Amino acid sequence: MQTIKDILSARLRDAFAAAFPGANLAALPLDATPAGDEAFGDYQCNAAMAAAKLLRQPPRAIAEQAVAQLVADGLLAKVDIAGPGFINLTLTDEALAHHLEALQADERLGVPQPGTGKTIILDYSSPNVAKPMHVAHIRSTVIGDALKRINRALGYTVLGDNHLGDWGTQFGILIMGYRHFLDPAALAASPVDELQRVYVLSHQKCDEDTAWKDQARAELVKLQAGEPENLDLWQTFIDLSLAEFNRLYERLGVTFELTRGESFYNNALPGVIERLTALHLVRKSEGALVAFLDDEKLPPCIVRKSDGGYNYATTDLATVFSREAEFQPDAIIYVTDERQQLHFRQFFAVAKKAGVQTHLRHIWFGLMRLPEGLLSTRSGTAIKLDLLLDEAEKRALELVQASSPDMPAEEQNSVARAVGIGAVKYADLSQNPQSAITFTWEKALAMDGNSAPYLQYAVARIASVLDKHRERFPAADIQAAPLVFDSPFARRLGLRLARYPDAVVDAATQEKPSLLADTLYDLSQAYSSFYQNVPFLKAEAGLRESRVRLCALTAHILRHGLSLLGIDTPERI
């Protein structure tokens, strides 16, 4: 089904086309957007201002001519022109009610399906073997997973691919460290930490001792040549790391369709060089092989080092060639921190020159600052996600014990898991990905602010309203009750509910799960004033069912929206 925004935008487009035949209106912002100030209307359109230059008329006159052509029939109760030429649109209550009724009956809650038949590959999380997950990988994991769920809701086939850093020069150094410094007890207790420790020691020794460094290089060459002993060790590093990563993914409820690390593409690297060479895209420069990107105003991209080794960019080129050939995706989306922007711009440019048709997108995010002490390792950059989640669950359990002292302990624990993990995820997802954010427990677990627990509580409270209603009026069929907007609180809530499908679309097209989070928060606030100002169970028959039906739809949408952010909603809290 169409969204409200699409329906209104189509009417506006038709009206402008009828008012200004022959003019090329393609570049105008003819979309309806939710009104900035609800005193003026439900939706607005600012195209008249943008059209002034093109049509050589004052914006207000443009707005008047367009509005004269606007078909209102049943959909619009009021159309106003304000200020210099804002067009303000107010829906009829009937249109809003019918739209919400259709949305409630739709199993997709009115979310359109622009992605039907299209495939997206989403490259996210992608931590490095033998290193504890960096906070950047955590954000990538949570944001990537939400984008996967959001795009799936829009009908896309989405393949999540965990592009592990599991190949490269670090493995020679790690093999040396493992052979000389390993503490087996520490390895058993915390494998990735121990691998990281022996790697750091070996790396230091490389700087001090050339014989050590040469030996590390020799071990790498043996590994690359497939020497069984080193290959076994390398496989051990991967298995140990993946076991730890998978434990975290399980706690977070994150899955991948593919886990193809850099090593998967190792044999394809010489082919990348051949392809680029055949297309005359690379030149020798000081022994290295380089793609020059002067036209793109980017620094040159080294695809083979002077020692014959390949680079991060080479692997990413091999990966994109392979993904394009195997899956014919419509888009590949990479989610990493902001420090990799140049890398992606360079390798996208080379890929395009090499004939890649797939739409390539890099979604980058700012870093997240985490609470001091608890989370920083000695290096200060990597964090123990496990500890963060433990702490979140512990604090959530205190909340749940306070709010539901009579709940069985087992249920309290499982609710605390949903609330604690949800709080950590939401603290990340509710922020604009591109801003640097500071995580605080107060904010993540705030019961009266923009947090997962706040939204989860809202859902649980509505569930109890619905239970009470069922108990008191077992024969009532709320789905059959027509929606009535007899109070401004009900109408405001209705408008927020109708915005939901557009928020899902916006979150995907603007690649910002935060837009969905904002809409859910806004919705829960509209619900909260509805709840506080309008009686439900004590209302007269008819109105009562309509109001309870709005409650049910609110809970349904909050649940659906939170599930797209990867956040569970317990029945009770």
Ligand code: ARG
């Ligand atoms: N392993 C990389 C890192 O930790 C991230 C990989 C992102 N994906 C990619 N295709 N380059 O920085």
